[in-house]
Amino acid sequence: MLAENETEVVVAGAGPTGLMLAYELALAGVETLVLEKLPRTVEQVKGGGIQPRTAEMLELRGLLEPLLKRAVSRDPVGGHFAGLPVPLDCTPWRTRHPHPIAIPQWEIEKVLEARAIAAGARVLRGAAVSGVEQDGDGVVVTAAGRAVRAHYLAACDGGHSTVRKLLGLPFPGRPGTQQAALADIRLTAASPLVPRQLGHMSELTRHAGGYWAMLVPLGDDRYRFTFGHAEPADVDRDTAVTHEEITAALHVVYGRDTTLGGVDNSSRFSDATRQLEQYRAGRVLFAGDAAHIHPPLGGQGLNLGIQDAFNLGWKLAAAVQDRAPSGLLDSYHAERHPVAAQVLHHTSAQRVLADPDPSEDMAALRDIVIDLLRLPDTNRHLAGLMSGLSLRYPLPGDHPLTGQRMPDADLITEDGPTRLPTLFGSGHAVLLDLGGTVPAGLRLPPRVDLVRATCPDAPATALLIRPDGYICWATDGSAAPADSLLTTIADNLTKSP
Numbered sequence: 001m002l003a004e005n006e007t008e009v010v011v012a013g014a015g016p017t018g019l020m021l022a023y024e025l026a027l028a029g030v031e032t033l034v035l036e037k038l039p040r041t042v043e044q045v046k047g048g049g050i051q052p053r054t055a056e057m058l059e060l061r062g063l064l065e066p067l068l069k070r071a072v073s074r075d076p077v078g079g080h081f082a083g084l085p086v087p088l089d090c091t092p093w094r095t096r097h098p099h100p101i102a103i104p105q106w107e108i109e110k111v112l113e114a115r116a117i118a119a120g121a122r123v124l125r126g127a128a129v130s131g132v133e134q135d136g137d138g139v140v141v142t143a144a145g146r147a148v149r150a151h152y153l154a155a156c157d158g159g160h161s162t163v164r165k166l167l168g169l170p171f172p173g174r175p176g177t178q179q180a181a182l183a184d185i186r187l188t189a190a191s192p193l194v195p196r197q198l199g200h201m202s203e204l205t206r207h208a209g210g211y212w213a214m215l216v217p218l219g220d221d222r223y224r225f226t227f228g229h230a231e232p233a234d235v236d237r238d239t240a241v242t243h244e245e246i247t248a249a250l251h252v253v254y255g256r257d258t259t260l261g262g263v264d265n266s267s268r269f270s271d272a273t274r275q276l277e278q279y280r281a282g283r284v285l286f287a288g289d290a291a292h293i294h295p296p297l298g299g300q301g302l303n304l305g306i307q308d309a310f311n312l313g314w315k316l317a318a319a320v321q322d323r324a325p326s327g328l329l330d331s332y333h334a335e336r337h338p339v340a341a342q343v344l345h346h347t348s349a350q351r352v353l354a355d356p357d358p359s360e361d362m363a364a365l366r367d368i369v370i371d372l373l374r375l376p377d378t379n380r381h382l383a384g385l386m387s388g389l390s391l392r393y394p395l396p397g398d399h400p401l402t403g404q405r406m407p408d409a410d411l412i413t414e415d416g417p418t419r420l421p422t423l424f425g426s427g428h429a430v431l432l433d434l435g436g437t438v439p440a441g442l443r444l445p446p447r448v449d450l451v452r453a454t455c456p457d458a459p460a461t462a463l464l465i466r467p468d469g470y471i472c473w474a475t476d477g478s479a480a481p482a483d484s485l486l487t488t489i490a491d492n493l494t495k496s497p
Helices: 016-027 052-060 064-068 105-119 162-166 243-254 301-320 331-353 360-373 376-387 420-424 482-492
Strands: 009-012 032-036 122-125 129-134 139-143 146-150 152-155 179-189 205-208 211-219 222-229 259-270 273-275 284-286 410-413 416-419 429-433 448-454 462-465 471-475
Touching (some): 009 139, 009 146, 016 105, 052 420, 064 105, 129 162, 139 152, 152 162, 152 301, 179 243, 205 243, 211 243, 222 243, 243 259, 331 360, 331 376, 416 420, 420 429, 462 482, 471 482
Parallel strands (some): 009 032, 009 152, 032 122, 152 284, 429 448
Antiparallel strands (some): 129 139, 179 222, 205 211, 410 416, 410 448, 429 462, 462 471
């Protein structure tokens, strides 16, 4: 038991990334303290969409079902690229969740926080980080008048990360050139131009009078309203969004018959693009917007952060518990930095294609890209990119499945029928024997579960799947090579006891 002013990991920030990471750590038995500067959850929609791969990963931990109960009702519709009017089709990627899920960010945070606390994490609100000092053995974090010593600090404190600034780390990239506003509003009257149901992004976006705007219906009289102007006023990001600004945009784009009834909350954002050069600085690791920011196109930010947490959680837990193979914690940066770099790259392209006032040449390019999106191969590629389903980590191994996500599958175990996600609720790695190829009596280290099953469309005779759902070893043979398997476990998952 650690002293009151000690913990194993401090997580700065109680957004989706920080809370997901806290849950992963607590699930592994790591004593975790979350420090959040705000006194309570801000009930703002913000990043309001869960992409298919994120949905799959949340289901691995039993988190998807409670989130679906809080989701906004909508007809199934594919995602988008740059708001172009061709839905992205994820069905070729063999997923049970081919459509983005609309859910307010604060609802996600509530579910994750409840699960993290139930697993043993502590969440301290009203505790803004004000100091960070580290040495070779740990880090001291000062917040709310108290100093807490931990083995590691995970900075998940957003695009304006205090931790990043305290460490003096550069955040290279491109500053914002356009500013927009986001508001959760209520309407007392709506013109026929106001959408009545949640559909494809291209159906929700309108342009008029120099404005671009998007009204997303959330049920009853509630809407998420995002808007900007071709010639935005020079306003500081922290300046409050006024009712007059919102009303003016509503009237120009949706007509004077559209009446603002109230504003629940609002904020401003820009199209800045930045990324840390390294996601680790000694005993401090960065995830989510603290590590990367980009234009909010294609519903990527929240998903990128949650997937950062899934990648980091089991690795950091192994490091804290002294069971991590050499280089495992550093593989977090090696695997996740290129993923975010790719998101920054394609959101920059989307930013150009989504220009609300395109030149004649840009309009012609948009037409060409729309035609290309209607081609199955192009659509499949961009659907995999935007959903996260095509992500493959560069893991060592010759099998073609190595590094890929393990799609959901129907299994028959000795206990009866089940599905793949049910095997990962504990946060362990899983050695899945689908061909009776794993030798009886094979000694596996803790936190690697052997599951023997049959599967009608088995992709291999045996697979070793990491806690985040990615395959790190597979065989098609009639007998699994034990030496190769155990070496992979020792090099990629956990040291032998």
